[in-house]
Amino acid sequence: MAALVPAGLGWARCGRHEEVRASGSHRRSSRRRARAVTRPHHEKAPRSNGALERDGILMASVTEGAAIQIDRIAAETVRVPIVGTSPLIVHNFSEKSKRQMLDAQQGRKKLKEVRDPRSEYTAALYRISDPNGDRFGFPVTAFKAATIGAARFYDKSVSMTSLRQFIFMRGILSEADPQQLVEIVGEPRMREDVVRLGGPSRSADLRYRPEFPTWSAVLEVTFVTSSISRQSVLSLIDAGGLGIGVGEWRPEKRGEFGTYAVDASREIEVLS
Template identity: 35%
Template sequence: MKKATTNETTFICVKPIIKAEYTIRIVGDSPLLVHAWSEKAKKEMLQAQQGKKLLKKDKVAKNPAGECAEALYWLDGKPDIDYSDWTEDLLHQYGKTARFGFPACAVKAAAISAAYRIGAMKNKVTGNGLFHVFGIDDPEFIEIKTFDESKPKFEMAEDEVKIGMGTSDLRYRPKFYNWYADLRIEYNSGSGMIDLDSILNMIELGGDMCGLGEWRIEKGGSCGKFHVNKNFD
């Protein structure tokens, strides 16, 4: 007997995107150590990749203040001051008046990584699409602020780092104490896949398990730890 065949049509129902936005505040529980790529380092890297040998006459003596200044994310543009001309007094001056940031995507990365590690999601790819994190004035960067506005926002930290082959180097980077940052969260509230409380919990978990910046929690350090101020208005 010949089997009967049926033609079945599958209907796919996709709900419309319902954008929800919220502003939250993260508060640092330990210092934030920042290290943006400096123009000096990028220039030397490019020369090495192009097979150009850095001549002795082109080498610039290490300037701790200049290295610290170039490690900052300047939200309003880096001052037109050469690497060699930076001083601790200039750092102190700009540290009180300038605005500094940190990549907003790092907050989301910490949240996704922490949620994945505790088994709350099967893969990070799905998590990356659940919500988005932006800065308030600049989508790419959150602004790092400090509670004591009478002092510079950061101090210059000196750290010994291993650079391979049993050798060490001294690095000078800005370290923010008593810091906080406001950020904007955007997600699709109509998908039913995640709600605001879960996002806030993920971000807080990221601050506790991963942290931000150099020498952060997930790298075996103690910096960059933060929590979510859920009562922020």
């Protein structure tokens, strides 16, 4: 007994155990034509400007023969004068300390030496070589870290990750030190401090380090003007000097040294 299937479904009259496709070749050619003009469900037809929309996202397209135009990042470089609001304590890692560390790692026997406080003091200074006489400096990375760290004083819209990409500082490279230094204007003096060493014993020891009672410096700062304004950069430098600081015993390390502020009595020089 034959069963009757609606012709709209594309099937002809057939027997109980076999089915015969009606107009098969005609329907296959129709499907091929449909595939040629049909796009995936997530991909819409091109817009009038040639862009293609996929999953709700407008995909950019480039007209044949047209060049991609990318504008340069707008940046400004300024020289910002700062003045210390508390003494700056400096502690450079001396060559002697590096040698002792290397000897310990290589298993060499440490010979006891007579301690020379004056030599420890002079070795702890950061120096900028100059034909007219060495000048004093401090790592520029410390001032940048203080400026970026000032983001903590503002709301979450000011992130340290973004500021690292928007603000750059440049120092002086010389043969006296492999890192970039900011020149410190001031006269150092030797100070003696009792410190606690690390380890279980927590034994006491003496440290002889340079201190600048009064000091000033000039920071060369480059920032992306499309992302942050000049006034915002100055505010961050000021806040970093107030709450973060640089050097030993700074506010960030529960101290009260190494603080500074933007010097309002001097002009800010725009380099570019």
